[in-house]
Amino acid sequence: MKKFLGVLFLASGLLSFTACSGEESDGPESDVIWDIAPFVIHITVSDKDGNDLLNPETSQSIADNGIKAIWTGRTFEKDSIFVPDGQSRAVLAVFRGLYANQWPDGRYRLSFGEFAGDRNYEPQELVIDWNDGTPNDTIVFSHSFWWENHEPNQKTIVYLNGKETDSPVHIVK
Known part of the structure; x- marks a missing residue:
């Protein structure tokens, strides 16, 4: 009886290693390599007449006002991060x-990111400080990534000041 239970225990242990083959798991096919595109939060800004306020040549342009973004407790001034060009076959965020x-x-746009497209992001708060005395705008975004039928899927949801909106986020000042 001990021998039978020992063999049964060993067999059940081995079965647990073979029960989940790569064909049954969700994710990419074993012979396929995916580059998952990063995502970026894009923002357009216009006045009530539709004039592009980020265009430096537009009268009333706010392009050089010292616009800042505040995310995860850190402040990012517009165009302040230098990113050297690099070469890679991979699509990197x-x-x-x-x-x-x-x-x-x-049209001109503000962009914030890039973020890894193959990660999940719980709701993230991004505050835009226009540095011109007008109220800040708050963008909340979340991102989901998943595999379905061995194909990558992703969805980004964006809110502007509490209301769901499309991308690019359009702000009227």
Whole structure:
């Protein structure tokens, strides 16, 4: 009887190692390597007439007002983080803080990030300090990443001052 229980115990232990094959697990196929794109919070700013206030050539531009972002207790001044260009085959998330850029449509945007697209982020509070005496704006974002049928999926949810919004976040000042 002891021998039978010993064999049964050993067999059940071995079975636990073989019960979860790679084919049954969720995630990428074993022969596929995925580069998961990072995500960034993009922000456009205009006046009530639709003028791009981040464009340095627009009258009433706020581009050079010393805009700051406050995230996780740290303050990031616009365009203050230097990120040297590097070369890699991998798509890597490179955190650049708060920076301005012009998009192909001609509009300027503030961008905050980059964040790793293959991670989950619980709601994160990002406060934009316009440094011009007007009220700060609060953006709350969360990000979910998961595998489904061996395909990566991700979703970012963004709120502006308590109301769900689309990306890019559009602020009217």
